[in-house]
Amino acid sequence: MCRPVGAVAVKCLVAVFAAAVVGVAAVTRHPVTVVVSFDGFRPDYIKPNVTPHMAWFQKVSAAPPYMRSTFPTKTFVNHFTMATGMYSDKHGVLDNYMFDKHYDKMHYTYEQFHYDDAVVPIWIHNEINGDGRYSGVMMWPGSEFAYQNKYPTHIQKYNSSIPWTDRIDKIMSWIKDEKKPANLVYAYFEEPDHTAHLKASDSQETINQIVRADATLKYILDQIKHEKLENKINLIILSDHGMDTVTYNRMIHLNEYVSNTTYKSIMSGPNAFIHPNPNKFDEVYKNLSKVANTSRTFNVFKQDQLPDRWHMKNNTRLTDIIYLLAKPQYAFWDTYFEFILNGTTKEKFKIGAHGYDNAEPQMRAIFMASGPAFKKNYSAVQFDNVDLYPLISRIAGLTEPSRQIDGTIKGVEQLLSVGAAPTFTPPVLGIFSALLLQVIARSRL
Numbered sequence: 497m498c499r500p501v502g503a504v505a506v507k508c509l510v511a512v513f514a515a516a517v518v519g520v521a522a523v524t525r526h527p528v529t530v531v532v533s534f535d536g537f538r539p540d541y542i543k544p545n546v547t548p549h550m551a552w553f554q555k556v557s558a559a560p561p562y563m564r565s566t567f568p569t570k571t572f573v574n575h576f577t578m579a580t581g582m583y584s585d586k587h588g589v590l591d592n593y594m595f596d597k598h599y600d601k602m603h604y605t606y607e608q609f610h611y612d613d614a615v616v617p618i619w620i621h622n623e624i625n626g627d628g629r630y631s632g633v634m635m636w637p638g639s640e641f642a643y644q645n646k647y648p649t650h651i652q653k654y655n656s657s658i659p660w661t662d663r664i665d666k667i668m669s670w671i672k673d674e675k676k677p678a679n680l681v682y683a684y685f686e687e688p689d690h691t692a693h694l695k696a697s698d699s700q701e702t703i704n705q706i707v708r709a710d711a712t713l714k715y716i717l718d719q720i721k722h723e724k725l726e727n728k729i730n731l732i733i734l735s736d737h738g739m740d741t742v743t744y745n746r747m748i749h750l751n752e753y754v755s756n757t758t759y760k761s762i763m764s765g766p767n768a769f770i771h772p773n774p775n776k777f778d779e780v781y782k783n784l785s786k787v788a789n790t791s792r793t794f795n796v797f798k799q800d801q802l803p804d805r806w807h808m809k810n811n812t813r814l815t816d817i818i819y820l821l822a823k824p825q826y827a828f829w830d831t832y833f834e835f836i837l838n839g840t841t842k843e844k845f846k847i848g849a850h851g852y853d854n855a856e857p858q859m860r861a862i863f864m865a866s867g868p869a870f871k872k873n874y875s876a877v878q879f880d881n882v883d884l885y886p887l888i889s890r891i892a893g894l895t896e897p898s899r900q901i902d903g904t905i906k907g908v909e910q911l912l913s914v915g916a917a918p919t920f921t922p923p924v925l926g927i928f929s930a931l932l933l934q935v936i937a938r939s940r941l
Protein backbone atom coordinates (compact mmCIF):
# COMPACT_ATOMS: atom_id res chain seq x y z
CA MET A 497 0.00 0.00 0.00
CA CYS A 498 1.04 3.58 -0.69
CA ARG A 499 1.20 5.58 2.52
CA PRO A 500 0.61 9.27 1.86
CA VAL A 501 3.45 10.78 3.89
CA GLY A 502 5.16 13.81 2.38
CA ALA A 503 7.42 13.01 -0.52
CA VAL A 504 6.34 9.37 -0.38
CA ALA A 505 2.86 10.31 -1.60
CA VAL A 506 4.30 11.87 -4.74
CA LYS A 507 6.37 8.77 -5.34
CA CYS A 508 3.30 6.54 -4.92
CA LEU A 509 1.44 8.57 -7.51
CA VAL A 510 4.35 8.23 -9.90
CA ALA A 511 4.45 4.47 -9.39
CA VAL A 512 0.72 4.00 -9.90
CA PHE A 513 0.75 6.24 -12.94
CA ALA A 514 3.68 4.35 -14.47
CA ALA A 515 1.91 1.01 -13.99
CA ALA A 516 -1.30 2.35 -15.51
CA VAL A 517 0.23 3.70 -18.71
CA VAL A 518 2.51 0.73 -19.38
CA GLY A 519 -0.19 -1.94 -19.71
CA VAL A 520 2.14 -4.88 -20.36
CA ALA A 521 3.00 -8.23 -18.77
CA ALA A 522 2.25 -8.54 -15.06
CA VAL A 523 5.13 -6.75 -13.42
CA THR A 524 5.49 -4.82 -10.18
CA ARG A 525 3.76 -1.44 -9.89
CA HIS A 526 7.03 -0.07 -8.46
CA PRO A 527 9.71 1.26 -10.80
CA VAL A 528 11.90 -1.65 -11.96
CA THR A 529 15.67 -1.22 -11.86
CA VAL A 530 18.19 -3.72 -13.24
CA VAL A 531 21.84 -3.14 -12.38
CA VAL A 532 24.30 -5.12 -14.48
CA SER A 533 28.01 -5.27 -13.65
CA PHE A 534 30.70 -6.41 -16.08
CA ASP A 535 33.76 -7.08 -13.93
CA GLY A 536 36.82 -4.96 -14.79
CA PHE A 537 35.24 -3.20 -17.78
CA ARG A 538 37.36 -0.10 -18.36
CA PRO A 539 35.79 2.99 -19.99
CA ASP A 540 38.21 3.03 -22.93
CA TYR A 541 37.11 -0.50 -23.93
CA ILE A 542 34.04 1.16 -25.44
CA LYS A 543 34.69 1.76 -29.13
CA PRO A 544 32.02 2.01 -31.84
CA ASN A 545 33.73 -0.62 -34.02
CA VAL A 546 34.36 -3.10 -31.16
CA THR A 547 31.38 -2.52 -28.86
CA PRO A 548 28.68 -0.93 -31.06
CA HIS A 549 25.86 -1.59 -28.58
CA MET A 550 27.71 -0.18 -25.57
CA ALA A 551 28.75 2.86 -27.62
CA TRP A 552 25.15 3.44 -28.71
CA PHE A 553 23.71 2.77 -25.26
CA GLN A 554 26.20 5.13 -23.64
CA LYS A 555 25.13 7.89 -26.05
CA VAL A 556 21.38 7.56 -25.49
CA SER A 557 21.73 7.03 -21.70
CA ALA A 558 22.49 9.23 -18.77
CA ALA A 559 26.21 8.50 -18.62
CA PRO A 560 29.32 10.16 -17.19
CA PRO A 561 32.64 9.60 -19.01
CA TYR A 562 33.47 7.23 -16.13
CA MET A 563 32.48 6.32 -12.56
CA ARG A 564 35.04 6.58 -9.72
CA SER A 565 35.83 3.30 -7.94
CA THR A 566 36.28 2.94 -4.23
CA PHE A 567 39.68 2.08 -2.75
CA PRO A 568 41.05 -0.55 -2.90
CA THR A 569 39.92 -0.98 -6.50
CA LYS A 570 39.03 -4.63 -6.06
CA THR A 571 35.96 -6.65 -6.96
CA PHE A 572 34.45 -7.52 -3.58
CA VAL A 573 35.21 -4.10 -2.15
CA ASN A 574 33.49 -2.24 -4.98
CA HIS A 575 30.51 -4.54 -5.38
CA PHE A 576 29.87 -4.33 -1.65
CA THR A 577 30.27 -0.55 -1.71
CA MET A 578 27.73 -0.32 -4.52
CA ALA A 579 25.38 -2.65 -2.59
CA THR A 580 25.68 -0.83 0.74
CA GLY A 581 26.49 2.81 -0.10
CA MET A 582 29.46 2.60 2.29
CA TYR A 583 33.20 2.91 1.92
CA SER A 584 35.41 -0.06 2.77
CA ASP A 585 36.17 0.96 6.36
CA LYS A 586 32.48 1.02 7.23
CA HIS A 587 31.39 -2.18 5.44
CA GLY A 588 34.63 -3.97 6.33
CA VAL A 589 35.41 -5.73 3.04
CA LEU A 590 38.96 -4.42 2.57
CA ASP A 591 40.00 -6.74 -0.27
CA ASN A 592 39.12 -10.01 -2.01
CA TYR A 593 41.80 -11.76 0.07
CA MET A 594 42.37 -10.43 3.56
CA PHE A 595 43.03 -11.41 7.17
CA ASP A 596 40.36 -12.37 9.63
CA LYS A 597 40.83 -11.08 13.17
CA HIS A 598 42.97 -14.05 14.13
CA TYR A 599 45.20 -13.43 11.10
CA ASP A 600 44.05 -16.34 9.00
CA LYS A 601 43.10 -15.85 5.38
CA MET A 602 39.56 -14.79 4.47
CA HIS A 603 38.32 -15.19 0.92
CA TYR A 604 34.61 -14.96 0.21
CA THR A 605 33.41 -16.02 3.63
CA TYR A 606 30.36 -15.04 5.67
CA GLU A 607 32.66 -13.41 8.22
CA GLN A 608 34.37 -11.28 5.57
CA PHE A 609 31.02 -9.70 4.65
CA HIS A 610 29.85 -9.29 8.26
CA TYR A 611 32.25 -6.86 9.85
CA ASP A 612 29.21 -5.02 11.17
CA ASP A 613 25.87 -6.83 11.29
CA ALA A 614 24.04 -3.52 10.86
CA VAL A 615 25.42 -3.26 7.31
CA VAL A 616 22.67 -4.46 5.00
CA PRO A 617 22.84 -4.63 1.18
CA ILE A 618 20.17 -2.77 -0.73
CA TRP A 619 18.55 -5.98 -2.02
CA ILE A 620 17.66 -6.81 1.59
CA HIS A 621 16.65 -3.25 2.46
CA ASN A 622 14.37 -3.20 -0.61
CA GLU A 623 12.45 -6.21 0.74
CA ILE A 624 12.38 -4.82 4.29
CA ASN A 625 10.54 -1.82 2.79
CA GLY A 626 7.79 -4.26 1.77
CA ASP A 627 4.73 -2.98 -0.09
CA GLY A 628 5.25 -5.60 -2.81
CA ARG A 629 8.97 -5.01 -3.29
CA TYR A 630 11.06 -8.08 -4.19
CA SER A 631 14.73 -8.33 -5.08
CA GLY A 632 16.55 -10.62 -7.48
CA VAL A 633 20.31 -11.09 -7.26
CA MET A 634 22.28 -12.91 -9.95
CA MET A 635 25.79 -13.80 -8.69
CA TRP A 636 26.55 -10.30 -7.31
CA PRO A 637 29.54 -10.67 -4.94
CA GLY A 638 28.32 -10.95 -1.35
CA SER A 639 24.79 -12.04 -2.27
CA GLU A 640 25.19 -15.68 -1.21
CA PHE A 641 25.30 -14.65 2.44
CA ALA A 642 22.32 -13.85 4.65
CA TYR A 643 22.15 -10.37 6.17
CA GLN A 644 20.11 -10.08 9.35
CA ASN A 645 19.08 -13.68 8.54
CA LYS A 646 17.47 -12.66 5.24
CA TYR A 647 18.12 -13.58 1.61
CA PRO A 648 16.61 -11.90 -1.45
CA THR A 649 13.47 -13.58 -2.84
CA HIS A 650 15.16 -14.47 -6.12
CA ILE A 651 18.79 -15.55 -6.03
CA GLN A 652 21.29 -17.35 -8.21
CA LYS A 653 24.58 -18.23 -6.56
CA TYR A 654 27.85 -17.70 -8.40
CA ASN A 655 28.34 -20.38 -11.06
CA SER A 656 30.51 -19.38 -14.00
CA SER A 657 29.23 -22.37 -16.02
CA ILE A 658 25.76 -20.89 -16.43
CA PRO A 659 25.55 -19.38 -19.95
CA TRP A 660 25.14 -15.62 -19.93
CA THR A 661 21.92 -15.67 -21.95
CA ASP A 662 20.41 -18.14 -19.44
CA ARG A 663 21.25 -15.68 -16.66
CA ILE A 664 19.35 -12.93 -18.45
CA ASP A 665 16.39 -15.20 -19.19
CA LYS A 666 16.25 -15.95 -15.48
CA ILE A 667 16.36 -12.25 -14.59
CA MET A 668 13.44 -11.58 -16.94
CA SER A 669 11.50 -14.41 -15.28
CA TRP A 670 12.07 -12.76 -11.88
CA ILE A 671 10.70 -9.47 -13.19
CA LYS A 672 7.65 -11.25 -14.64
CA ASP A 673 7.10 -13.50 -11.62
CA GLU A 674 3.36 -13.47 -11.04
CA LYS A 675 3.44 -13.76 -7.26
CA LYS A 676 6.66 -11.94 -6.36
CA PRO A 677 7.76 -9.73 -9.27
CA ALA A 678 11.21 -8.20 -8.74
CA ASN A 679 11.45 -4.40 -8.68
CA LEU A 680 15.19 -4.52 -8.09
CA VAL A 681 17.74 -6.78 -9.80
CA TYR A 682 21.53 -6.90 -9.34
CA ALA A 683 23.45 -9.02 -11.86
CA TYR A 684 27.14 -9.82 -12.14
CA PHE A 685 29.23 -11.03 -15.08
CA GLU A 686 32.81 -12.13 -14.33
CA GLU A 687 34.32 -10.88 -17.61
CA PRO A 688 36.33 -9.17 -19.08
CA ASP A 689 38.19 -9.14 -15.71
CA HIS A 690 38.93 -12.85 -15.53
CA THR A 691 40.57 -13.06 -18.95
CA ALA A 692 42.38 -9.72 -18.62
CA HIS A 693 44.09 -10.96 -15.43
CA LEU A 694 45.51 -13.95 -17.28
CA LYS A 695 46.24 -12.41 -20.68
CA ALA A 696 46.34 -8.58 -20.18
CA SER A 697 43.79 -6.06 -21.43
CA ASP A 698 45.06 -5.72 -24.98
CA SER A 699 45.11 -9.45 -25.81
CA GLN A 700 42.74 -10.89 -28.39
CA GLU A 701 41.30 -13.16 -25.68
CA THR A 702 40.28 -10.13 -23.60
CA ILE A 703 38.90 -8.28 -26.61
CA ASN A 704 36.74 -11.35 -27.29
CA GLN A 705 35.29 -11.00 -23.77
CA ILE A 706 34.69 -7.28 -24.27
CA VAL A 707 32.77 -8.15 -27.45
CA ARG A 708 30.89 -10.83 -25.50
CA ALA A 709 29.81 -8.23 -22.93
CA ASP A 710 28.62 -6.02 -25.78
CA ALA A 711 26.58 -8.86 -27.28
CA THR A 712 25.12 -9.48 -23.83
CA LEU A 713 23.94 -5.88 -23.59
CA LYS A 714 22.22 -6.36 -26.97
CA TYR A 715 20.59 -9.53 -25.67
CA ILE A 716 19.31 -7.71 -22.57
CA LEU A 717 17.90 -4.86 -24.67
CA ASP A 718 16.25 -7.37 -27.03
CA GLN A 719 14.58 -9.18 -24.13
CA ILE A 720 13.31 -5.93 -22.63
CA LYS A 721 11.92 -4.92 -26.03
CA HIS A 722 10.38 -8.35 -26.57
CA GLU A 723 8.48 -7.98 -23.29
CA LYS A 724 7.51 -4.41 -24.20
CA LEU A 725 9.13 -3.18 -20.99
CA GLU A 726 11.27 -0.39 -22.52
CA ASN A 727 9.20 2.23 -20.70
CA LYS A 728 9.19 0.32 -17.44
CA ILE A 729 12.70 -0.99 -16.79
CA ASN A 730 15.58 1.23 -15.72
CA LEU A 731 18.71 -0.49 -16.99
CA ILE A 732 22.09 0.40 -15.52
CA ILE A 733 25.27 -1.00 -17.07
CA LEU A 734 28.36 -0.52 -14.92
CA SER A 735 31.65 -2.01 -13.80
CA ASP A 736 33.52 -2.22 -10.52
CA HIS A 737 37.01 -0.98 -11.52
CA GLY A 738 39.41 -0.80 -14.46
CA MET A 739 42.56 -2.77 -15.27
CA ASP A 740 46.28 -2.09 -15.54
CA THR A 741 49.08 -4.12 -17.16
CA VAL A 742 52.06 -5.68 -15.36
CA THR A 743 55.13 -7.35 -16.91
CA TYR A 744 57.58 -9.70 -15.16
CA ASN A 745 60.25 -7.04 -14.65
CA ARG A 746 57.74 -5.03 -12.59
CA MET A 747 57.03 -7.81 -10.13
CA ILE A 748 58.05 -7.04 -6.54
CA HIS A 749 59.57 -10.05 -4.77
CA LEU A 750 59.20 -9.03 -1.11
CA ASN A 751 60.96 -12.13 0.22
CA GLU A 752 64.19 -10.93 -1.29
CA TYR A 753 64.22 -7.90 0.99
CA VAL A 754 62.49 -8.80 4.22
CA SER A 755 62.73 -12.22 5.80
CA ASN A 756 59.35 -13.88 5.32
CA THR A 757 59.66 -15.71 8.62
CA THR A 758 59.07 -12.48 10.55
CA TYR A 759 55.55 -11.75 9.31
CA LYS A 760 52.43 -13.25 7.79
CA SER A 761 51.21 -11.71 4.59
CA ILE A 762 48.25 -11.75 2.25
CA MET A 763 48.97 -10.32 -1.15
CA SER A 764 46.81 -9.99 -4.24
CA GLY A 765 48.11 -7.98 -7.15
CA PRO A 766 49.19 -4.52 -5.98
CA ASN A 767 47.76 -4.83 -2.46
CA ALA A 768 49.39 -6.49 0.54
CA PHE A 769 48.48 -6.89 4.20
CA ILE A 770 51.52 -7.59 6.38
CA HIS A 771 51.12 -8.84 9.94
CA PRO A 772 54.52 -8.87 11.69
CA ASN A 773 55.32 -11.42 14.37
CA PRO A 774 55.12 -10.24 18.02
CA ASN A 775 57.69 -7.48 18.73
CA LYS A 776 58.70 -7.34 15.07
CA PHE A 777 56.34 -4.58 13.91
CA ASP A 778 58.86 -1.71 14.02
CA GLU A 779 61.69 -3.69 12.44
CA VAL A 780 59.53 -5.02 9.59
CA TYR A 781 58.05 -1.57 9.03
CA LYS A 782 61.51 0.01 8.90
CA ASN A 783 62.90 -2.56 6.50
CA LEU A 784 59.88 -2.37 4.21
CA SER A 785 60.08 1.43 4.25
CA LYS A 786 63.73 1.26 3.28
CA VAL A 787 62.94 -0.98 0.31
CA ALA A 788 60.04 1.24 -0.66
CA ASN A 789 62.24 4.34 -0.46
CA THR A 790 64.99 2.92 -2.63
CA SER A 791 62.92 0.91 -5.13
CA ARG A 792 60.08 3.43 -5.49
CA THR A 793 57.82 0.60 -6.62
CA PHE A 794 55.39 0.63 -3.70
CA ASN A 795 54.26 2.60 -0.64
CA VAL A 796 54.13 1.48 3.00
CA PHE A 797 51.44 2.52 5.48
CA LYS A 798 50.73 2.00 9.12
CA GLN A 799 46.98 2.10 9.73
CA ASP A 800 46.92 5.76 10.78
CA GLN A 801 49.03 6.77 7.75
CA LEU A 802 46.45 5.60 5.21
CA PRO A 803 45.13 8.63 3.29
CA ASP A 804 41.71 9.86 4.45
CA ARG A 805 40.46 10.00 0.86
CA TRP A 806 40.66 6.18 0.68
CA HIS A 807 38.08 5.85 3.50
CA MET A 808 39.78 2.64 4.60
CA LYS A 809 41.73 3.39 7.77
CA ASN A 810 38.92 3.44 10.34
CA ASN A 811 38.58 -0.34 10.56
CA THR A 812 39.69 -2.72 13.30
CA ARG A 813 40.70 -5.30 10.70
CA LEU A 814 43.80 -3.14 10.09
CA THR A 815 44.97 -3.19 13.72
CA ASP A 816 48.68 -4.25 13.83
CA ILE A 817 48.77 -4.44 10.03
CA ILE A 818 51.28 -2.82 7.69
CA TYR A 819 49.55 -2.07 4.40
CA LEU A 820 51.45 -2.01 1.12
CA LEU A 821 50.26 -0.58 -2.19
CA ALA A 822 52.24 -1.04 -5.39
CA LYS A 823 52.66 1.83 -7.84
CA PRO A 824 50.76 1.55 -11.14
CA GLN A 825 52.04 -1.28 -13.37
CA TYR A 826 53.72 -3.02 -10.41
CA ALA A 827 52.47 -5.96 -8.34
CA PHE A 828 53.62 -8.25 -5.53
CA TRP A 829 54.77 -11.66 -6.67
CA ASP A 830 52.58 -14.49 -5.33
CA THR A 831 51.49 -18.04 -6.12
CA TYR A 832 48.83 -16.89 -8.60
CA PHE A 833 51.52 -15.27 -10.72
CA GLU A 834 53.68 -18.37 -10.34
CA PHE A 835 50.79 -20.31 -11.80
CA ILE A 836 50.53 -17.95 -14.77
CA LEU A 837 54.30 -17.93 -15.35
CA ASN A 838 54.23 -21.72 -15.51
CA GLY A 839 52.38 -21.46 -18.85
CA THR A 840 54.71 -18.87 -20.44
CA THR A 841 58.17 -17.26 -20.20
CA LYS A 842 59.39 -14.25 -18.21
CA GLU A 843 59.73 -12.30 -21.45
CA LYS A 844 56.17 -13.02 -22.50
CA PHE A 845 54.69 -12.67 -19.02
CA LYS A 846 52.12 -9.87 -19.27
CA ILE A 847 49.09 -9.83 -17.01
CA GLY A 848 46.22 -7.61 -15.88
CA ALA A 849 46.03 -6.18 -12.35
CA HIS A 850 43.84 -3.78 -10.37
CA GLY A 851 43.58 -2.63 -6.77
CA TYR A 852 45.65 0.54 -7.27
CA ASP A 853 44.85 4.02 -6.00
CA ASN A 854 41.32 4.88 -7.11
CA ALA A 855 42.65 8.23 -8.37
CA GLU A 856 44.52 6.36 -11.14
CA PRO A 857 42.78 6.79 -14.53
CA GLN A 858 43.31 3.10 -15.36
CA MET A 859 41.14 2.13 -12.35
CA ARG A 860 38.03 3.97 -13.54
CA ALA A 861 34.77 2.12 -14.08
CA ILE A 862 31.88 2.51 -16.54
CA PHE A 863 28.34 3.68 -15.82
CA MET A 864 25.34 4.20 -18.11
CA ALA A 865 21.67 4.32 -17.18
CA SER A 866 18.58 4.28 -19.35
CA GLY A 867 14.86 4.04 -18.62
CA PRO A 868 11.97 6.16 -17.38
CA ALA A 869 13.88 7.34 -14.28
CA PHE A 870 16.78 8.74 -16.27
CA LYS A 871 17.49 11.61 -18.61
CA LYS A 872 18.10 10.60 -22.19
CA ASN A 873 21.18 11.46 -24.29
CA TYR A 874 22.68 12.97 -21.16
CA SER A 875 26.42 13.49 -20.71
CA ALA A 876 26.76 13.45 -16.93
CA VAL A 877 29.55 14.57 -14.64
CA GLN A 878 31.53 11.67 -13.10
CA PHE A 879 30.62 10.55 -9.58
CA ASP A 880 31.66 7.99 -6.93
CA ASN A 881 30.23 4.47 -6.97
CA VAL A 882 29.33 4.84 -3.27
CA ASP A 883 26.50 7.07 -4.57
CA LEU A 884 24.83 4.22 -6.45
CA TYR A 885 22.93 3.22 -3.30
CA PRO A 886 21.16 6.57 -2.79
CA LEU A 887 20.39 6.68 -6.52
CA ILE A 888 18.67 3.27 -6.52
CA SER A 889 17.08 4.01 -3.16
CA ARG A 890 15.51 7.19 -4.58
CA ILE A 891 14.11 5.36 -7.63
CA ALA A 892 12.76 2.46 -5.56
CA GLY A 893 11.31 4.84 -2.94
CA LEU A 894 13.12 3.25 0.00
CA THR A 895 13.41 4.49 3.56
CA GLU A 896 16.69 5.47 5.16
CA PRO A 897 18.75 2.40 6.18
CA SER A 898 19.40 1.87 9.89
CA ARG A 899 23.19 2.17 9.52
CA GLN A 900 24.03 5.57 8.04
CA ILE A 901 25.56 5.30 4.57
CA ASP A 902 28.44 7.32 3.08
CA GLY A 903 26.94 7.89 -0.38
CA THR A 904 24.82 10.94 -1.12
CA ILE A 905 22.26 11.80 -3.79
CA LYS A 906 24.13 15.01 -4.65
CA GLY A 907 26.45 13.56 -7.30
CA VAL A 908 23.82 11.36 -8.97
CA GLU A 909 20.66 13.47 -8.85
CA GLN A 910 21.81 14.98 -12.17
CA LEU A 911 21.02 11.65 -13.87
CA LEU A 912 17.35 11.58 -12.96
CA SER A 913 14.59 12.67 -15.30
CA VAL A 914 12.30 15.25 -13.71
CA GLY A 915 9.30 12.93 -13.46
CA ALA A 916 11.34 10.26 -11.73
CA ALA A 917 12.70 12.61 -9.09
CA PRO A 918 9.80 14.16 -7.21
CA THR A 919 12.16 15.92 -4.81
CA PHE A 920 14.20 17.38 -7.65
CA THR A 921 14.48 21.14 -7.23
CA PRO A 922 12.97 23.37 -9.90
CA PRO A 923 15.38 26.33 -10.27
CA VAL A 924 12.57 28.93 -9.82
CA LEU A 925 12.10 27.97 -6.18
CA GLY A 926 15.30 29.72 -5.22
CA ILE A 927 18.10 28.80 -2.90
CA PHE A 928 16.15 28.59 0.35
CA SER A 929 13.62 26.09 -1.00
CA ALA A 930 16.43 24.21 -2.66
CA LEU A 931 18.16 23.75 0.68
CA LEU A 932 14.91 22.76 2.36
CA LEU A 933 14.12 20.19 -0.32
CA GLN A 934 17.64 18.82 -0.04
CA VAL A 935 17.08 18.21 3.64
CA ILE A 936 13.86 16.36 2.84
CA ALA A 937 15.61 14.36 0.11
CA ARG A 938 18.47 13.36 2.42
CA SER A 939 16.13 12.27 5.17
CA ARG A 940 14.57 9.84 2.73
CA LEU A 941 17.72 7.88 1.90
Ligand SMILES: *[C@@H]1O[C@H](CO)[C@@H](O)[C@H](O)[C@H]1NC(C)=O
Binds near residue numbers: 656657658659
Ligand atom coordinates in the same frame (compact mmCIF):
# COMPACT_ATOMS: atom_id res chain seq x y z
C1 LIG B 1 26.57 -24.76 -12.53
O1 LIG B 1 25.85 -24.65 -13.73
C2 LIG B 1 26.00 -25.75 -14.60
C3 LIG B 1 25.32 -25.39 -15.91
O2 LIG B 1 24.00 -25.01 -15.71
C4 LIG B 1 25.41 -26.97 -13.94
O3 LIG B 1 25.56 -28.09 -14.78
C5 LIG B 1 26.11 -27.22 -12.63
O4 LIG B 1 25.51 -28.29 -11.92
C6 LIG B 1 26.08 -25.96 -11.75
N1 LIG B 1 26.93 -26.17 -10.59
C7 LIG B 1 26.49 -25.98 -9.35
C8 LIG B 1 27.50 -26.21 -8.27
O5 LIG B 1 25.35 -25.70 -9.10
Ligand SMILES: *[C@@H]1O[C@H](CO)[C@@H](O)[C@H](O)[C@H]1NC(C)=O
Binds near residue numbers: 751756757
Ligand atom coordinates in the same frame (compact mmCIF):
# COMPACT_ATOMS: atom_id res chain seq x y z
C1 LIG C 1 60.17 -17.43 2.04
O1 LIG C 1 61.23 -16.98 1.23
C2 LIG C 1 62.05 -18.02 0.74
C3 LIG C 1 63.26 -17.40 0.05
O2 LIG C 1 62.85 -16.44 -0.91
C4 LIG C 1 61.21 -18.91 -0.17
O3 LIG C 1 61.97 -19.97 -0.70
C5 LIG C 1 60.01 -19.46 0.61
O4 LIG C 1 59.16 -20.18 -0.26
C6 LIG C 1 59.23 -18.33 1.26
N1 LIG C 1 58.21 -18.88 2.14
C7 LIG C 1 56.95 -18.42 2.13
C8 LIG C 1 56.03 -19.07 3.13
O5 LIG C 1 56.56 -17.56 1.37
Ligand SMILES: *[C@@H]1O[C@H](CO)[C@@H](O)[C@H](O)[C@H]1NC(C)=O
Binds near residue numbers: 753754755776783
Ligand atom coordinates in the same frame (compact mmCIF):
# COMPACT_ATOMS: atom_id res chain seq x y z
C1 LIG D 1 65.96 -5.79 8.63
O1 LIG D 1 67.14 -5.37 8.04
C2 LIG D 1 68.29 -5.67 8.84
C3 LIG D 1 69.48 -5.03 8.17
O2 LIG D 1 69.54 -5.38 6.82
C4 LIG D 1 68.43 -7.17 8.97
O3 LIG D 1 69.52 -7.49 9.79
C5 LIG D 1 67.14 -7.73 9.58
O4 LIG D 1 67.19 -9.13 9.61
C6 LIG D 1 65.95 -7.28 8.81
N1 LIG D 1 64.75 -7.67 9.49
C7 LIG D 1 63.75 -8.36 8.93
C8 LIG D 1 62.57 -8.65 9.75
O5 LIG D 1 63.78 -8.73 7.76
Ligand SMILES: *[C@@H]1O[C@H](CO)[C@@H](O)[C@H](O)[C@H]1NC(C)=O
Binds near residue numbers: 789
Ligand atom coordinates in the same frame (compact mmCIF):
# COMPACT_ATOMS: atom_id res chain seq x y z
C1 LIG E 1 61.73 6.68 3.81
O1 LIG E 1 61.45 7.97 3.29
C2 LIG E 1 60.67 8.78 4.15
C3 LIG E 1 60.29 10.02 3.42
O2 LIG E 1 61.37 10.55 2.72
C4 LIG E 1 61.46 9.04 5.43
O3 LIG E 1 60.68 9.83 6.32
C5 LIG E 1 61.78 7.73 6.07
O4 LIG E 1 62.59 7.93 7.21
C6 LIG E 1 62.48 6.78 5.13
N1 LIG E 1 62.56 5.48 5.76
C7 LIG E 1 63.64 4.74 5.77
C8 LIG E 1 63.59 3.47 6.56
O5 LIG E 1 64.68 5.07 5.19
Ligand SMILES: *[C@@H]1O[C@H](CO)[C@@H](O)[C@H](O)[C@H]1NC(C)=O
Binds near residue numbers: 810
Ligand atom coordinates in the same frame (compact mmCIF):
# COMPACT_ATOMS: atom_id res chain seq x y z
C1 LIG F 1 35.26 5.08 13.07
O1 LIG F 1 34.43 3.94 13.23
C2 LIG F 1 33.70 3.93 14.44
C3 LIG F 1 33.01 2.58 14.57
O2 LIG F 1 32.49 2.15 13.36
C4 LIG F 1 32.74 5.11 14.48
O3 LIG F 1 32.02 5.13 15.66
C5 LIG F 1 33.53 6.40 14.30
O4 LIG F 1 32.66 7.49 14.20
C6 LIG F 1 34.41 6.34 13.07
N1 LIG F 1 35.30 7.49 13.05
C7 LIG F 1 35.47 8.23 11.97
C8 LIG F 1 36.45 9.36 12.10
O5 LIG F 1 34.87 8.04 10.93
Ligand SMILES: *[C@@H]1O[C@H](CO)[C@@H](O)[C@H](O)[C@H]1NC(C)=O
Binds near residue numbers: 834835
Ligand atom coordinates in the same frame (compact mmCIF):
# COMPACT_ATOMS: atom_id res chain seq x y z
C1 LIG G 1 53.43 -26.27 -13.94
O1 LIG G 1 52.68 -26.93 -14.95
C2 LIG G 1 52.86 -28.34 -14.96
C3 LIG G 1 52.14 -28.90 -16.17
O2 LIG G 1 50.91 -28.28 -16.38
C4 LIG G 1 52.34 -28.89 -13.63
O3 LIG G 1 52.53 -30.28 -13.59
C5 LIG G 1 53.09 -28.23 -12.49
O4 LIG G 1 52.55 -28.66 -11.26
C6 LIG G 1 52.99 -26.72 -12.57
N1 LIG G 1 53.81 -26.11 -11.54
C7 LIG G 1 53.39 -25.10 -10.79
C8 LIG G 1 54.40 -24.55 -9.82
O5 LIG G 1 52.27 -24.63 -10.86
Ligand SMILES: *[C@@H]1O[C@H](CO)[C@@H](O)[C@H](O)[C@H]1NC(C)=O
Binds near residue numbers: 872873
Ligand atom coordinates in the same frame (compact mmCIF):
# COMPACT_ATOMS: atom_id res chain seq x y z
C1 LIG H 1 19.08 11.11 -28.67
O1 LIG H 1 20.03 11.13 -29.72
C2 LIG H 1 19.63 10.39 -30.87
C3 LIG H 1 20.75 10.35 -31.87
O2 LIG H 1 21.82 11.19 -31.54
C4 LIG H 1 18.36 11.00 -31.44
O3 LIG H 1 17.92 10.25 -32.55
C5 LIG H 1 17.27 11.04 -30.40
O4 LIG H 1 16.15 11.72 -30.86
C6 LIG H 1 17.76 11.70 -29.12
N1 LIG H 1 16.75 11.52 -28.10
C7 LIG H 1 16.41 12.47 -27.25
C8 LIG H 1 15.34 12.14 -26.27
O5 LIG H 1 16.95 13.56 -27.24
Ligand SMILES: [Zn+2]
Binds near residue numbers: 535536570689737
Ligand atom coordinates in the same frame (compact mmCIF):
# COMPACT_ATOMS: atom_id res chain seq x y z
ZN1 LIG I 1 36.37 -6.85 -10.40
